Amino acid sequence: MPNTLNMVQAINQALMEEMQRDETIVVYGEDVGVEGGVFRVTVDLQKKYGEKRVFDTPLAESAIVGTAVGMAINGLRPIVEMQFSGFSYPAFNQIISHVARMRNRSRGKYNLPMVIRAPYGGGIRALEHHSESTEALYAQIPGLKVVIPSTPYDAKGLLISAIRDNDPVLFWEPKRIYRAFKQEVPEGPYEIPIGKAKIIQPGEDITVVSWGAMVRDVQKAIEMVKDKDISVELIDLRTIAPMDRESFVESVKKTGRILVVHEAPKTLGVGAEIISIVNEKAFLYLEAPPTRLTGFDTTFPLPRGEQHYIPTPERIAKTIEDVVRY
Numbered sequence: 001m002p003n004t005l006n007m008v009q010a011i012n013q014a015l016m017e018e019m020q021r022d023e024t025i026v027v028y029g030e031d032v033g034v035e036g037g038v039f040r041v042t043v044d045l046q047k048k049y050g051e052k053r054v055f056d057t058p059l060a061e062s063a064i065v066g067t068a069v070g071m072a073i074n075g076l077r078p079i080v081e082m083q084f085s086g087f088s089y090p091a092f093n094q095i096i097s098h099v100a101r102m103r104n105r106s107r108g109k110y111n112l113p114m115v116i117r118a119p120y121g122g123g124i125r126a127l128e129h130h131s132e133s134t135e136a137l138y139a140q141i142p143g144l145k146v147v148i149p150s151t152p153y154d155a156k157g158l159l160i161s162a163i164r165d166n167d168p169v170l171f172w173e174p175k176r177i178y179r180a181f182k183q184e185v186p187e188g189p190y191e192i193p194i195g196k197a198k199i200i201q202p203g204e205d206i207t208v209v210s211w212g213a214m215v216r217d218v219q220k221a222i223e224m225v226k227d228k229d230i231s232v233e234l235i236d237l238r239t240i241a242p243m244d245r246e247s248f249v250e251s252v253k254k255t256g257r258i259l260v261v262h263e264a265p266k267t268l269g270v271g272a273e274i275i276s277i278v279n280e281k282a283f284l285y286l287e288a289p290p291t292r293l294t295g296f297d298t299t300f301p302l303p304r305g306e307q308h309y310i311p312t313p314e315r316i317a318k319t320i321e322d323v324v325r326y
Contacts, residue, residue: 006181025053056290079115094198131306206259217312296309
């Protein structure tokens with residue numbers, strides 16, 4: 001039977017069910033135990049599974065990730081949480097030097113079945129280091145998988161796939177849509193393959209690629225251009241690494257146009273990689289310049305400025321129209 005859940009509830013359900021299925025899973029991090037996480041994603045996990053399997057840690061991201069490496073090598077499946085993705089930088093050395101490279105370094109002797117979870121992105125009027133979109137930093141590192149869901153249904157299915165994966169997965173959760181809407185989510189386990197994008201709606205005039213919280217804003221923009229006789233094919237990338245290149249390349253071959261919408265800064269962002277792939281694989285099909293609509297090349301602003309930073313449905317709609325009318 002499906003339940004109607006928001007993203008927080010869907011992720012919590014995935015954790016509950018997977019911990020019941022597999023006793024090697026441990027969940028720990030900053031305030032995940034007694035408080036159930038800063039956004040209450042891990043609420044009641046400690047009550048059900050006890051302090052040995054769900055526990056709080058010091059505010060020491062490098063130690064959180066470093067201990068997970070040791071646990072994963074020795075037979076556990078750790079799921080660690082950092083309160084915000086912007087707090088992941090102290091753990092950067094562990095993630096690059098050990099998490100991403102252990103399988104290669106040991107020539108396949110060791111693998112790290114671990115998940116690093118963090119609330120990600122802006123839009124909740126938070127303070128400094130709470131609103132970054134850092135997916136490009138980690139997607140560029142071989143050995144890491146980077147997943148960003150956009151719906152409660154996808155969040156549960158992708159997280160279960162991440163937990164069961166025998167390699168490390170960074171699971172970035174767009175906090176702006178944690179409680180923005182509800183969706184039917186089945187009880188019991190189901191998996192959504194990591195590395196497979198989703199065509200949310202088919203279209204003929206332009207391909208729009210996005211992920212995370214921005215997908216919802218693109219959908220609002222599509223409604224705005226409907227009366228202008230513009231048919232949009234919307235692709236939710238879902239997984240930044242590995243990237244489902246075929247999904248948007250084949251789409252562009254049909255539509256002849258592409259717009260990438262993401263919240264992170266423009267320079268060296270994921271949008272640049274997508275457009276490069278399109279230029280390599282579908283250049284002769286293009287009828288307009290491949291286009292990016294993104295955040296700015298600045299530090300994410302404090303609350304009073306964030307509405308000027310994140311692409312709005314109005315800006316997205318105008319850009320869609322500009323590309324189609326080129």
